[in-house]
Amino acid sequence: MSIETRTFTIDRDNVSLGEAVFRALCQGLENGVYRAGDRLREDEVAQRLNVSRTPVREAFGRLMAKGWVQPAGGRGLIVRSLDQNDILELYAMREILEGAAARLAAQYAAPAEIAALRDIHARFASGEGDAAELARLNRLMHGAIQRAARNRYLDSALADMHVAISLLGTTTFAAEGRPGTAATEHAELIEAIAARDPDRAEKIARDHIREALRTRLSMKLSP
Secondary structure, three states: OEEEOOOOEEEOOOOOHHHHHHHHHHHHHHOOOOOOOOEEOHHHHHHHHOOOHHHHHHHHHHHHHHOOEEEOOOOOEEEOOOOHHHHHHHHHHHHHHHHHHHHHHHHHOOHHHHHHHHHHHHHHHOOOOOHHHHHHHHHHHHHHHHHHHOOHHHHHHHHHHHHHHHOOOOOHHHOOOHHHHHHHHHHHHHHHHHOOOHHHHHHHHHHHHHHHHHHHHHHHHOO
């Protein structure tokens, strides 16, 4: 069963309660429920998720081990803010992982998965919706490529990557011109996957992430 909260969900099916709380907090980070600088307290999270403090404490330990939160002084934790070195390191790994996902998807994606990618792309390229909606569609796109790659080890690494990316806050789709260039990059990537061209798919995916990094850094340097 699932326990619904106001902003995110804890799923208790087939996992320990500590694991369920950890996943819920990761979902909260990824969806912007918790942002850089926000404070997390055991009692507040336990009350919010309707669980005891023990699984929350376990989940907090795992969040700290991932480097996504840090002690806040006194009681509780604070969601980390990433500096420029963090961003460079994060995007270096993201380029490798997203490139690998694209390469594998070009080998293993089913026709229905390629059709789904095209449907998501059409919604993204329509230009409708704000930056947050474009970011949501972008997550759907990359998630679909990830699933098509059929590699559970890559799944685990990318899941952590997506949470870390969420700590950056503002999406790059808020930058002028980025939605249009990203739409073009997505279209080229989907066609490379559909053509079963792993080398080209990986190159396009890596170029796509490098362009996202350039946009991210320019946003950070803007007044």
